[in-house]
Amino acid sequence: KQEVTQIPAALSVPEGENLVLNCSFTDSAIYNLQWFRQDPGKGLTSLLLIQSSQREQTSGRLNASLDKSSGRSTLYIAASQPGDSATYLCAVGTDSNYQLIWGAGTKLIIKP
Amino acid sequence: DVKVTQSSRYLVKRTGEKVFLECVQDMDHENMFWYRQDPGLGLRLIYFSYDVKMKEKGDIPEGYSVSREKKERFSLILESASTNQTSMYLCATTSGGVEETQYFGPGTRLLVL
Numbered sequence: 001k002q003e004v005t006q007i008p009a010a011l012s013v014p015e016g017e018n019l020v021l022n023c024s025f026t027d028s029a030i031y032n033l034q035w036f037r038q039d040p041g042k043g044l045t046s047l048l049l050i051q052s053s054q055r056e057q058t059s060g061r062l063n064a065s066l067d068k069s070s071g072r073s074t075l076y077i078a079a080s081q082p083g084d085s086a087t088y089l090c091a092v093g094t095d096s097n098y099q100l101i102w103g104a105g106t107k108l109i110i111k112p
Numbered sequence: 113d114v115k116v117t118q119s120s121r122y123l124v125k126r127t128g129e130k131v132f133l134e135c136v137q138d139m140d141h142e143n144m145f146w147y148r149q150d151p152g153l154g155l156r157l158i159y160f161s162y163d164v165k166m167k168e169k170g171d172i173p174e175g176y177s178v179s180r181e182k183k184e185r186f187s188l189i190l191e192s193a194s195t196n197q198t199s200m201y202l203c204a205t206t207s208g209g210v211e212e213t214q215y216f217g218p219g220t221r222l223l224v225l
Binding site for chain 1: 116143145152153154155156157160162168170202204206209211213214215216217218219221
C-alpha cells in the first residue's frame with residue numbers, strides 16, 4: 001500500500017533563505033506527483049505537477065524534482081519570503097484513475 | 113479560473129443531527145471529491161463521483177453518504193453526526209483522472225458537539 005511521508009512536519013527559516021521541502025513515497029510505481037499549498041483555514045492550491053516520466057518542474061521561485069527510484073520528491077523554494085508561509089502538501093497519483101495519496105504536509109514559517 | 117464553492121465556512125452541529133455540506137463548481141468538471149483533513153493525517157478521501165448519479169467510496173466512507181444530482185453540485189451528508197466527525201471538509205474537482213490537477217474549495221470547518 002502506497003504511503004506518503006513529509007518530514008519535517010514544521011520548518012521555520014529566516015526570510016531570504018533558499019529551502020527544500022521533502023516528500024517520500026514507498027512504492028515507486030507512481031503516475032505523477034503534485035505539490036500543493038494550503039494557507040491557514042483555506043483550501044489547497046496546486047503548485048506543480050510532475051509526471052512520472054519527468055525529473056523536475058519549475059514555476060517562478062519554485063522547483064520540484066522527482067526521483068522515482070529512491071521514492072523521493074523535493075520542493076525547492078528560492079529566496080523565501082514571508083508570503084511563502086503556508087503548509088505544503090505533496091500527493092502521489094497511483095495507477096487508479098482518481099485517487100491521490102496524500103502526505104500530512106510541512107508547515108513552513110518564513111520569519112521577516 | 114475554476115471556481116469551487118462550499119456552502120459554509122464554519123458549521124456547528126449537535127450529535128445526532130443530519131448535516132449537509134454542499135459543493136458547487138463552475139467549470140463543467142466530470143469528477144468531484146470529498147476529503148476530510150485532520151491534523152497530522154493529511155487528506156483522506158471520503159467519496160468521489162465521476163459522473164452525475166455515480167459515486168465511489170474512498171478510504172473512509174463510514175458514517176457519510178453523497179449525492180450528485182447535477183454535474184456541478186456534489187453534496188456530502190452526515191446521516192447522524194458524531195463528535196469524531198469534527199474536522200475540516202474539503203471539496204475538490206478535476207476534469208480528468210490523476211493526470212489532471214485537482215481544484216479545491218475553501219473548506220468547511222465542522223464542529224460536532
